[in-house]
Amino acid sequence: MAKQQGIALAVVAFAVYILGGISAFGGLALIFLMKGRDLFGWGEGRTIGYLFLCVGACLSVLGVLLMRIFRNRGLA
Numbered sequence: 001m002a003k004q005q006g007i008a009l010a011v012v013a014f015a016v017y018i019l020g021g022i023s024a025f026g027g028l029a030l031i032f033l034m035k036g037r038d039l040f041g042w043g044e045g046r047t048i049g050y051l052f053l054c055v056g057a058c059l060s061v062l063g064v065l066l067m068r069i070f071r072n073r074g075l076a
Contacts, residue, residue: 009070017063024056 027049034045042048 006070010067013063013066013070015063016059016066020056020059020061020063022056023052023059027052027054027056 030039030045030049030052032049034049037045039045039048
């Protein structure tokens with residue numbers, strides 16, 4: 001049972017890492033392509049892009065840290 005839980009935690013950490021990467025690159029695309037245009041009524045595309053870039057970078061770092069912690073603790 002502990003081995004399956006470890007695999008599940010590793011998959012969650014990898015998913016957080018991938019989601020962060022997609023968000024970061026999506027944010028870069030918004031910054032460069034949506035300058036001065038409204039994005040679904042949420043605000044200017046460039047500012048939402050900065051938000052996605054920062055959140056994506058934080059999620060990527062979190063995913064890497066989780067993977068390292070789970071590997072070093074013997075959970076994965």
